[in-house]
Amino acid sequence: MPETPFRAVDPAQPAVIVEPSGDVITYEDLETRSNQVAHLFRDRGLQAGSCVAVLVENRAEYFELVWGAQRAGLYYVGVNTHLTEAEAAYILRDSGAQLVIASDTLAPLADAILADPALAPRGRLMLGSARAGWESYEQQRSLRPRTPIPDESEGDFLLYSSGTTGRPKGIQRPLSGGPVGSHPDVPGRWLRELLDFAPGDVYLSPAPLYHAAPLAWTMSAHRSGGTVVLLHHFDPELALDAIARHQVTHSQWVPTMFVRMLKLPAQVRDEYDLSSLRHAVHAAAPCPVDIKRAMIDWWGPILFEFYSSTEGVGATTITSQEWLRKPGSVGKPIHGRPYVTDDEGTELAVGEIGTVWFADSGEFTYRGDPGKTAAAQDSRGGVSVGDTGFLDQDGYLYLTDRRTHLIISGGVNIYPREIEDVLLMHPAVADVGVVGVPDAEMGERVIAAVQLQAPATAGPDLAAELISFARTKLAGFKVPRDIRFPAHLPRTPTGKMRKHELKQLLMNS
Structure with a gap:
């Protein structure tokens, strides 16, 4: 008889709590609904190795969908809800998704990207109020058995890279073909063995589930018997309130969230009791040293950083105690051997x-794309996703930037992250992105795009002030030659800057 993928817990325990709506799915709900979803997929002719696409915002039903796909041995694609029609349609075509499930709140986008009748040949299901051309997801799910399908096997997500330097890539890992419970649950192992996560603990996830780390870690929290508190969208004060009200024990963040929480007024930050929080995991983008130090000063030495990739090729981890000895490092290897x-x-x-x-x-x-796959490998059998960095004498890894973000000006390598970390500490700056644009004399010229706390202060005087500020902390050749003040910067919801879009924006302005 197939086994449940969830750690044995009280069936009435919440598996998911969504904020700010307060929607709850219990473990009993998650077990029965994910079984019904698996039956639904089988009834539509989807067998192990087939692919479904999920175009749904952060909501409780997301988990019944992905767990149903996981239990049916499928690949499931979380489609970024902020993509344009063309970008989302590309992912549906490239992934070969046979069936699409969309939310009614995203119906205009869903209709537009599925205008091509060749897409989603096995069906189109809509959560909420189904529009013409769509079937009701809730109705179709409710017609299916509540018991497991007889041929359960472990599936996996098929997620697309953030596309920070171009068209996103579908990252596909081989399926194990084994029964439920045979999945190599790496985040779950880290949670349980390194972070003392136990049944009944509470895991806060403030980031979109269509990204790898939020999806993988929340599903691992379910495998470990915890309650997932899911934010519909990130809001700095809502996040603090959720920690306090739900007695959150573990959480996961990206550095831009730290920045936004740190810039809340002190009286707001002090209003919330965060004493239940035992571990705060962060990843996805490099964290500026001063920002991380400020977070440790505020929350205590509970930050746990990991460095990895959606590709899953290698990983490092570092505790707060280690980081205070090795500021700026992303840690020592826990998976794979770095060089x-x-x-x-x-x-x-x-x-x-x-x-x-x-x-x-x-x-x-x-x-x-076998060519791109081969280009990520070297003659030693190693794999790289294009990050640059160095190892110190104790084997700790430090990242400098993405190789594709490197600026070469006058024959000198300049790493934008170093400049961004400095400018971000200026009190007027809310966010910053640094790129190189073509320059006839130097090859490339360094430009900083700065999003301000108070946009009305933008102007030549503030630009000069920021350049002077940078000169106090950076070598002259690294200082931006130009400061621009766009209203918003093109970041993904997990905090990664879409540098190709930023460069195009600055070159056209």
Whole structure:
């Protein structure tokens, strides 16, 4: 008889609580509804290895959908709800999704991207009020049995990279083909073994579920018998309130969320009791040293950072105590063996900056692109996702930037992250992105795009002040030659800057 993927808990225990709506799904609900979803997929002809797409915002039903796909041995694609019609349609075509489930709140986008009748040949289901051309998800689910399908096997997400430097890539890992419970639950192992996560603990996830880490870690919290508190969208004060009201024990963040919480007025931050919080996990983007130090000062040494990728090729971790000894590091390897090479593939010595690789790591392919898959591998059998950094004498890894973000000005390598970290500490700055644009004399010229706390203060005087501020902390060749003040910067919801969009914006302005 197939087994449940969830740790044995009280069936009435909440599996999911959504804020600010207060919607709740219990473990009994999650078990029965995910079984019904698995039956629904089988009834539509989806077998192990088939693909479904989920175009749904953060809401409780997201979990019954992905757990149903996981239990049916399917690949499931979480479609970014902020994509344009063309971007979302590309993902549906590229993934080969046979069936699409969409939310009625996203109906205009769903209708537009599915105008092509060749897409989603196995059906189109809509949560909420189904429009013409869509079936009611709730009605179709309710008609199915509440018991497990007889041929359960572990599925996996098929997620697309953030597309920070171009068209996103589908990252596909081989399915185990094993029964439920055979999935290599790496985040769950870290939660239980490194972060003392136990049944009944409460896990806060403030980021969109269509990204790898929020989806993987929340599902691992379910495998571990915890309650997931899910924010419909990130709001800094709502996040603090959720921690206090739900006695959150574990949470996961990206650095831009830390910045926004730190910039709340002190009296607002002090209003909430955060004493239940034992561990605050962060990843997805580099965290500026001063920001992380400020968070440790505020929350205590409970921050746990990991560095990995959707590809799952290697990982490092670092505790707050280690980080205070090694500020700026992303830790020591917990999966795979890191090494650093120059552009010719020669392995570099301690402290030298180059491309970061991991040997002895996991398998993956970029869907439909064997050339890109091969380009991510080297002759040693290592894999790289294009990050640059260095290793210190104790084996701790430090990241400098993405290789594709590197600015070469006058023959000198400049890493935008270093400049961004400095400008972000100016009190007038809410967010910042640094890129290089073509320059006839220098090859590239450094430009900073700054989103202000008070947009009305933008102007030549503030630009000059920011440049002077940067000169006090950076070598002259790294200081931006130009400061621009756009209203918003093109970040993904997990905090990654879409540098190709930013560069285009600045070149056209």
